[in-house]
Amino acid sequence: KEPITAPTDFTLRLSFAVETCKLKHINRATLLCDGSRRENSGEHSWHIALYALTMAPIAHAPVSVGRVVRMLLLHDIVEIDAGDAPIHGDYDPAEMAAKEQAAADRLFGLLPRDQGAELRDLWTEFEDAKTTDAIYAKSVDRVQPLISNLVGDGGSWREYNVSYYQLVSRVGAKIQRGAPELWTEMDKRIRSHPWFVAEFD
Amino acid sequence: KEPITAPTDFTLRLSFAVETCKLKHINRATLLCDGSRRENSGEHSWHIALYALTMAPIAHAPVSVGRVVRMLLLHDIVEIDAGDAPIHGDYDPAEMAAKEQAAADRLFGLLPRDQGAELRDLWTEFEDAKTTDAIYAKSVDRVQPLISNLVGDGGSWREYNVSYYQLVSRVGAKIQRGAPELWTEMDKRIRSHPWFVAEFD
Ligand SMILES: [Ca+2]
Numbered sequence: 001k002e003p004i005t006a007p008t009d010f011t012l013r014l015s016f017a018v019e020t021c022k023l024k025h026i027n028r029a030t031l032l033c034d035g036s037r038r039e040n041s042g043e044h045s046w047h048i049a050l051y052a053l054t055m056a057p058i059a060h061a062p063v064s065v066g067r068v069v070r071m072l073l074l075h076d077i078v079e080i081d082a083g084d085a086p087i088h089g090d091y092d093p094a095e096m097a098a099k100e101q102a103a104a105d106r107l108f109g110l111l112p113r114d115q116g117a118e119l120r121d122l123w124t125e126f127e128d129a130k131t132t133d134a135i136y137a138k139s140v141d142r143v144q145p146l147i148s149n150l151v152g153d154g155g156s157w158r159e160y161n162v163s164y165y166q167l168v169s170r171v172g173a174k175i176q177r178g179a180p181e182l183w184t185e186m187d188k189r190i191r192s193h194p195w196f197v198a199e200f201d
Numbered sequence: 202k203e204p205i206t207a208p209t210d211f212t213l214r215l216s217f218a219v220e221t222c223k224l225k226h227i228n229r230a231t232l233l234c235d236g237s238r239r240e241n242s243g244e245h246s247w248h249i250a251l252y253a254l255t256m257a258p259i260a261h262a263p264v265s266v267g268r269v270v271r272m273l274l275l276h277d278i279v280e281i282d283a284g285d286a287p288i289h290g291d292y293d294p295a296e297m298a299a300k301e302q303a304a305a306d307r308l309f310g311l312l313p314r315d316q317g318a319e320l321r322d323l324w325t326e327f328e329d330a331k332t333t334d335a336i337y338a339k340s341v342d343r344v345q346p347l348i349s350n351l352v353g354d355g356g357s358w359r360e361y362n363v364s365y366y367q368l369v370s371r372v373g374a375k376i377q378r379g380a381p382e383l384w385t386e387m388d389k390r391i392r393s394h395p396w397f398v399a400e401f402d
Contacts (some may be wrong), residue, residue, distance in 0.1 A: 010386045013255050020251060021234040024244045033222040043225045046247030050221060050273060050274050053320075054214050054312060066267030073237050073251050073270070119254075133248050185211045 009112040016110040024081045029086035030145040041076040041084060044144065048072050050141045058181040059136040071126040074119055078103035087145070088160035098150045099129040100127075102150035112126055129174075139178025142171050146186055164196045211243040217311040223281045231289035231346040242277040242285060245345065248272050253341045259382040260337040272327040272338045275320055279304035287369055288346070289361035300358055301328075309318040330375075340379025343372050355396035365397045 007015075017018070024042040032039050047070045056065045080104035085091045108120040125131055129138045144156075146167075148156040167190065176183035190196055209215075212267040225243035234241050240242035250273045257266045277285075286292045309321040326332055330339045347368075358368070368391070377384035390399055 010259070014348070014386075016255060017252055017348055018234055021248065021349070024233055024240070024248075025235075025305065032225055033219055033394050034226075036226075039225070040244065042244035042247050043241065046250070046274065047218075047222065047225075049247070049250065049270075051218055053271060054217055054316065058211070066270070069250075069270055069274070070254060073247065079348065115255065115258075129360070147215070148220055148222070156338075180292075181211065182325065185215075188232075 006162060012110060013115075016107070017135050019080070019107065019110055020077055023077055026076070026079045026084055028145075029089065029156045029159070030148050033148050033151050035152045035155060039148070041079050045076050048144050051144065055140060055179060056136075058179050060139075060178050060180060061132045061136075062137045062185065064135050067122070067133045068137045068140070070119075071122050071134065072117040072140065074123050075126050075137070077107050077143065078123070081106060086156070087142075088156065088161070088162050088166070090093055092179060103104050117194045139182060140145050143179075143182060143186060144175045146175075146190065148170065149195075150189055150193055152188070154193065157193075164191070164199045167196075189190050207393075213311060213313050214316075217308070220281070220308065220311055221278055226329070227277070227280045227285055229285050229346075230357045230360070231349050232291065232353060234349050234352050236356060240349070242280050246274055246277055249341050249345050252345065253338065256341060256380060259380050259390045260339075260378050261381060262333045262337075264334050264337045268323070268334045269338045269341070271320075272323050272335065273341065274281055275324050276327050276338070276342065278308050280322070282307060287341075287357070287361070289357065289363050337379040340376045340383060343375045344380075344383060344387060347372065347376075347391065350396075351387070351390055352392060352395055355394065358396050363390070365400045368397075 004101050023045070026041040027038040028041060030039045030044070031037065041112055049069045052068045052072055053065060054061060056068075066101055078100040082099035083095065085096050104120055104123060108116040108123070110116070111119065124136050129135055130175055145156060149157050156162070172187065175186065191200060224246070225241050226240040227242040229242055229245055231240045231245070232238065238347065250270045253269045253273055254266060257264060257269075279301040283300035286297050305321055305324060309317040309324070311317070312320065312348055325339055326335050330336055346357060350358050357363070373388065374388065390402060
């Protein structure tokens with residue numbers, strides 16, 4: 001009989017690797033650019049990390065791209081337990097925050113203690129959106145559905161019947177804060193999209 | 202009439218963002234951990250970037266995690282044009298390499314020139330697998346299907362009828378090179394998997 005021993009650091013890292021696979025099953029409100037299906041939070045996290053890399057020259061201030069990318073790789077893993085809260089949907093923010101804290105306890109808790117604490121701090125920094133890096137990371141997270149909807153027929157704008165002013169307040173303001181030029185450029189394009197153009201007639 | 206002007210840097214970055222969305226449609230031979238469907242190269246890229254972050258303490262040498270993560274975010278985008286070549290499948294490596302070079306020309310060519318060249322250099326570094334960072338990045342890329350197959354019923358090992366010795370030569374050797382402890386630990390677990398255990402009877 002094998003003696004009962006504490007799991008090794010490797011065993012802990014392996015269980016984190018296996019558990020995070022589940023993020024690929026969490027579907028977002030956003031459709032892929034071609035509209036063929038909903039996007040899952042795993043592929044979303046990849047795509048915005050890549051955005052963060054290429055859009056860094058237009059961040060609101062000099063950022064550490066490496067830290068921003070790490071934040072974005074981690075930012076959604078709590079959805080494995082808490083689910084995705086669509087930006088234009090209705091949910092109770094306090095209840096959602098409590099669920100996400102519990103999810104963070106469990107998921108970052110799978111890792112060796114110091115590593116789990118370090119990555120959880122990065123996640124908290126992203127959520128708090130106060131540092132230069134986190135403010136930019138948030139803007140990148142928020143711009144992605146806009147790009148999908150813009151190149152498609154409006155996707156989640158149509159589904160949630162989003163008005164231009166709702167978009168500006170819930171999404172535009174955060175994009176502008178983290179990457180002003182990114183918002184200016186997107187805003188120009190959004191105003192010309194068939195879904196919104198009627199509002200300006 | 203608007204005058205014909207060169208696209209702005211923003212327009213170029215936006216077209217790269219939209220074009221890379223297609224990586225979410227490229228399916229790999231690997232199944233998700235729960236076996237429910239094939240994994241796409243977008244979510245795969247996210248997951249191994251996260252692996253690279255958590256497994257860095259067992260890299261073969263001190264690595265720049267930020268550079269490794271950037272390589273992994275980019276490493277598969279050429280599949281948008283060239284498709285995925287399954288590691289246990291049959292394909293002509295020279296023909297595949299030519300397709301991938303053409304894909305890299307087109308895709309990195311969408312970005313502003315300096316940025317495209319910088320990211321393409323990172324991709325080439327990954328492909329060449331000669332630097333400390335690239336050797337570690339390759340080991341992380343190679344270990345992921347092993348983890349999926351290990352926690353499932355063998356997945357692509359069964360599908361491609363992979364022998365233990367084939368696995369060691371095509372996959373294990375590269376994992377060992379970039380992260381020796383990662384291979385030692387995986388090897389122990391692989392030898393006990395029902396799919397391979399018969400070979401050791
Ligand atoms: Ca998100």
